[in-house]
Amino acid sequence: MLFFRLRELCKGEHVECCLNQLISNELFTKEQLNAWQYKHLKELLLYLSCNNPYYSRYIKEREIDLQKNFESVYDILALFPVTDKKVIKDNYTDWLSNHLSYDNLQLCSTSGSSGIPFKFYQSALARDYKTASKYRLYHRFGIKISDYQLCLGTNYDSKVSSFFQKMKINVNNKYINHRYITDVSCLSFAMIREIIDTINKLDIKSVWGYPSALFEIANYALSNNYPIINKRIKAVIYSGESHTPYMDTIVKKAFNTITIDEYNSVEGFIAGSCKVDNMHLNEDTALYEVLLPDGSIRAYGKGELLITSLFAKDFPFIRYKNGDIVEIAETKCECGSPFKLLSHLDGRSSCFIYNGSIKVPHAVCTHYLPHSDYRTKVDKFQIEQNEKDSVIVRIVLKDRNTDCAGLENLYRELFNNISVCFEYVDDIPRERSGKFKDVINNVKE
Numbered sequence: 326m327l328f329f330r331l332r333e334l335c336k337g338e339h340v341e342c343c344l345n346q347l348i349s350n351e352l353f354t355k356e357q358l359n360a361w362q363y364k365h366l367k368e369l370l371l372y373l374s375c376n377n378p379y380y381s382r383y384i385k386e387r388e389i390d391l392q393k394n395f396e397s398v399y400d401i402l403a404l405f406p407v408t409d410k411k412v413i414k415d416n417y418t419d420w421l422s423n424h425l426s427y428d429n430l431q432l433c434s435t436s437g438s439s440g441i442p443f444k445f446y447q448s449a450l451a452r453d454y455k456t457a458s459k460y461r462l463y464h465r466f467g468i469k470i471s472d473y474q475l476c477l478g479t480n481y482d483s484k485v486s487s488f489f490q491k492m493k494i495n496v497n498n499k500y501i502n503h504r505y506i507t508d509v510s511c512l513s514f515a516m517i518r519e520i521i522d523t524i525n526k527l528d529i530k531s532v533w534g535y536p537s538a539l540f541e542i543a544n545y546a547l548s549n550n551y552p553i554i555n556k557r558i559k560a561v562i563y564s565g566e567s568h569t570p571y572m573d574t575i576v577k578k579a580f581n582t583i584t585i586d587e588y589n590s591v592e593g594f595i596a597g598s599c600k601v602d603n604m605h606l607n608e609d610t611a612l613y614e615v616l617l618p619d620g621s622i623r624a625y626g627k628g629e630l631l632i633t634s635l636f637a638k639d640f641p642f643i644r645y646k647n648g649d650i651v652e653i654a655e656t657k658c659e660c661g662s663p664f665k666l667l668s669h670l671d672g673r674s675s676c677f678i679y680n681g682s683i684k685v686p687h688a689v690c691t692h693y694l695p696h697s698d699y700r701t702k703v704d705k706f707q708i709e710q711n712e713k714d715s716v717i718v719r720i721v722l723k724d725r726n727t728d729c730a731g732l733e734n735l736y737r738e739l740f741n742n743i744s745v746c747f748e749y750v751d752d753i754p755r756e757r758s759g760k761f762k763d764v765i766n767n768v769k770e
């Protein structure tokens with residue numbers, strides 16, 4: 326905690342400042358929230374009209390008058406085009422502000438859920454609000470900035486770095502961010518036991534991880550009587566992948582605590598759970614719209630998510646389509662939050678399996694097995710398509726002698742226009758990033 330303060334002083338970070346602001350924003354009425362959004366959107370666009378080559382040109386060409394009064398923030402956004410990774414890549418040199426101080430910018434890279442490698446710049450302000458949004462979520466559940474967390478993620482950065490970089494990463498994690506990192510890129514039973522030992526030993530208040538990894542650990546703990554016992558843990562936090570209700574039940578049972586969902590992305594910290602287990606969009610740091618299948622854009626509904634990040638001024642995300650399919654609901658939440666509800670999230674909208682001319686969405690592909698009787702007999706599965714007329718279903722069985730005729734029929738029915746090949750394997754490796762991909766499509770459209 327001391328180090329965190331020191332860093333704030335030295336590097337000009339304002340996470341605590343932002344956090345206090347964000348915590349008080351949760352008490353906003355709808356009107357106060359609207360006023361906050363209106364003020365910050367106008368500030369952002371006025372800044373872009375002076376400093377950003379792409380948007381200053383756009384605003385000039387369309388003769389957009391930002392000084393006039395608008396009904397709502399959505400009326401202002403309606404004047405601007407939808408963007409995505411491709412638009413930004415095509416206009417890359419025009420995307421950064423003129424006269425920038427590069428000290429305040431950080432170059433980050435990601436592949437996101439759309440799988441397109443992408444480099445972007447993050448300003449200090451955007452980064453601080455992003456970090457503060459994460460801590461606000463934790464704050465809802467009594468977890469403080471100074472509390473230690475075990476991250477079941479990847480050591481990939483550390484593995485490929487030089488000795489000194491590695492040291493810097495480790496010091497940063499342990500002493501500044503109060504984070505212990507455990508690599509889960511290849512989970513063996515021996516490793517799971519090691520992780521459980523670590524969980525039981527550490528003075529941590531939360532465990533963060535990919536749902537698939539958390540589930541494997543939880544499942545192992547329960548079925549092998551190798552219990553997780555750490556009463557200090559206040560919550561398990563899911564990140565990076567979606568999870569099924571069944572996975573959630575197992576994780577809750579094994580860790581004997583509550584679970585929280587976080588939805589974090591390059592453009593910002595998008596959403597997180599509330600006290601009554603609904604997901605709320607962080608509407609005070611970004612504006613959210615949905616692009617419906619008919620091409621119209623609404624503040625509510627089901628479609629592709631569009632994000633306008635209010636504090637990313639030097640590398641803007643305006644009506645940015647991140648590739649996820651969501652549903653934003655109009656219903657009010659019992660918890661009293663003024664923020665819109667994210668009632669559905671399908672994080673891999675660009676991943677489909679082609680069943681002849683039919684596209685089977687990711688969520689459907691993965692729905693079958695976990696909802697069948699085979700869910701207890703299969704340890705892991707993965708669906709991969711390399712050619713349009715066939716698909717591979719890869720399965721790791723708990724017991725190699727299991728009769729899988731029923732399971733095979735299930736998938737032959739789902740993919741009834743193509744040939745289905747079953748591969749029974751000992752393990753399915755994770756991606757290099759540590760994420761587990763349950764559906765992979767290598768077919769070019």
Ligand SMILES: [Zn+2]
Pocket residue numbers: 573584585586
């Ligand atoms: Zn959940």
Ligand SMILES: [Zn+2]
Pocket residue numbers: 599600601602603605658659660661662
């Ligand atoms: Zn709520």
